[in-house]
Amino acid sequence: MRDAELALAVLQALDEARPDAMVAVVRSQLADYLQASDIRLLLADYQLTALRAIQDPDDRVPLRGTPAGEAFVTQHPVSRPADRAGTTVYLPVSVRGDRLGVLQLTLARRPAPARLRQLSQLAAVIGYALSGATRQSDIVHRAARSQRLTLAAELQWQLLPGRGCRAPEYVVAGHLEPAYQVHADNFDWSQDEDQLVVSITDAAPDSQGASLLTTLAVTAIRNARRAGLGIADQASMADQAVYAHHQGKKYISTLLLRIDLTTGAASVVRAGSPRLLVLRDGEIHLPELSDQLPLGMFEGTDYAEEEFGVATGDRLVLVSDGIHAVRSLTRQRFGDGRLPDLLKATAGMPAGGVVRAVIDGLFAHGDLAELDDDAAVICLDWNGPAGAPSARLTHGAASRGSSRSSEPTRGLSVVPSPSSPDRRGRRGTG
Numbered sequence: 001m002r003d004a005e006l007a008l009a010v011l012q013a014l015d016e017a018r019p020d021a022m023v024a025v026v027r028s029q030l031a032d033y034l035q036a037s038d039i040r041l042l043l044a045d046y047q048l049t050a051l052r053a054i055q056d057p058d059d060r061v062p063l064r065g066t067p068a069g070e071a072f073v074t075q076h077p078v079s080r081p082a083d084r085a086g087t088t089v090y091l092p093v094s095v096r097g098d099r100l101g102v103l104q105l106t107l108a109r110r111p112a113p114a115r116l117r118q119l120s121q122l123a124a125v126i127g128y129a130l131s132g133a134t135r136q137s138d139i140v141h142r143a144a145r146s147q148r149l150t151l152a153a154e155l156q157w158q159l160l161p162g163r164g165c166r167a168p169e170y171v172v173a174g175h176l177e178p179a180y181q182v183h184a185d186n187f188d189w190s191q192d193e194d195q196l197v198v199s200i201t202d203a204a205p206d207s208q209g210a211s212l213l214t215t216l217a218v219t220a221i222r223n224a225r226r227a228g229l230g231i232a233d234q235a236s237m238a239d240q241a242v243y244a245h246h247q248g249k250k251y252i253s254t255l256l257l258r259i260d261l262t263t264g265a266a267s268v269v270r271a272g273s274p275r276l277l278v279l280r281d282g283e284i285h286l287p288e289l290s291d292q293l294p295l296g297m298f299e300g301t302d303y304a305e306e307e308f309g310v311a312t313g314d315r316l317v318l319v320s321d322g323i324h325a326v327r328s329l330t331r332q333r334f335g336d337g338r339l340p341d342l343l344k345a346t347a348g349m350p351a352g353g354v355v356r357a358v359i360d361g362l363f364a365h366g367d368l369a370e371l372d373d374d375a376a377v378i379c380l381d382w383n384g385p386a387g388a389p390s391a392r393l394t395h396g397a398a399s400r401g402s403s404r405s406s407e408p409t410r411g412l413s414v415v416p417s418p419s420s421p422d423r424r425g426r427r428g429t430g
Contacts, residue, residue: 097166184210185374242296312384
């Protein structure tokens with residue numbers, strides 16, 4: 001059977017089955033067409049520390065140090081000799097960069113490159129079916145949870161756009177912690193008409209009240225974005241919505257970043273505490289952004305976009321204050337030295353691996369058994385405009401792996417956006 005015919009046969013079988021029967025369908029189809037055995041569909045847990053079999057959530061595979069974990073983190077197929085005979089193949093299951101899990105199966109012999117491509121296409125088909133099943137059944141949600149979510153955490157995870165997304169121009173990944181008890185931090189992204197917009201939102205944890213505040217702010221930003229408004233007006237609309245409900249008694253911080261996919265021109269609105277770091281040619285840069293007021297602090301606050309250029313190969317990392325402001329036992333802030341060091345050390349790691357590495361580094365920095373505050377992180381790898389040369393642009397900085405000081409460089413050129421006049425009104429102090 002040809003590759004396309006096999007993929008279509010599996011897709012049709014999955015489409016006709018109940019959502020909670022998809023594992024049985026996958027096993028039947030792969031056994032019949034490929035003579036595969038030991039078939040498992042593994043889902044990433046909420047903490048991004050393990051993969052859990054959808055048919056048996058107690059069957060847990062650590063992400064670190066396992067071939068299944070390697071396939072998930074790198075998003076490339078991995079093959080290993082099977083325990084008894086044949087070859088076990090681990091295939092990443094994702095939808096347009098949103099990493100869902102891993103398909104594991106054993107074949108009688110090591111697959112040739114053409115067969116491996118066929119299997120990868122099948123995994124992609126299963127990813128789309130899995131994504132659809134998530135909307136129609138709770139089986140996927142339950143299988144991915146190692147413990148029950150709090151109500152506040154349930155609200156936050158329902159708001160998320162996914163774990164990641166990709167296009168020829170970029171790769172994006174995000175993560176939230178504490179995964180099962182997160183209160184109020186969140187992230188979002190959307191791409192439309194040659195524009196990519198990503199945002200990170202940060203509210204002081206206040207149990208369920210903070211989660212409702214975040215829901216209001218994120219929904220207001222999305223509503224403005226979907227009406228075609230720029231990021232300064234998105235912030236203004238969310239500011240108005242939060243103030244209307246809370247009259248300045250509660251407010252929320254956000255950082256909105258827009259990138260023109262045709263040119264790499266970027267604009268930013270930072271309203272409150274989130275931070276943006278840029279890894280360029282082995283060095284960390286901190287764009288000197290204005291400190292604009294958090295959303296909802298005062299009535300009628302206006303916001304202004306600020307511009308800077310994104311170079312091919314740049315890695316942009318957005319973090320909430322639950323990451324950059326955490327102090328060690330010696331009172332050193334994570335964002336001042338440890339985080340820049342970590343980002344340089346993980347320069348060769350894919351974006352999806354970086355977001356988990358940041359959280360691991362945060363725990364180590366604070367010597368924490370659990371986090372005292374919510375932590376949200378986005379990692380965005382900029383590949384350059386479609387059709388542009390893939391080589392990195394040089395900007396006079398050290399190469400990857402530089403041993404220079406970990407002190408971030410301030411002064412990445414930022415200017416007010418001509419399309420967003422200076423309408424800041426009241427300004428924050430940082």
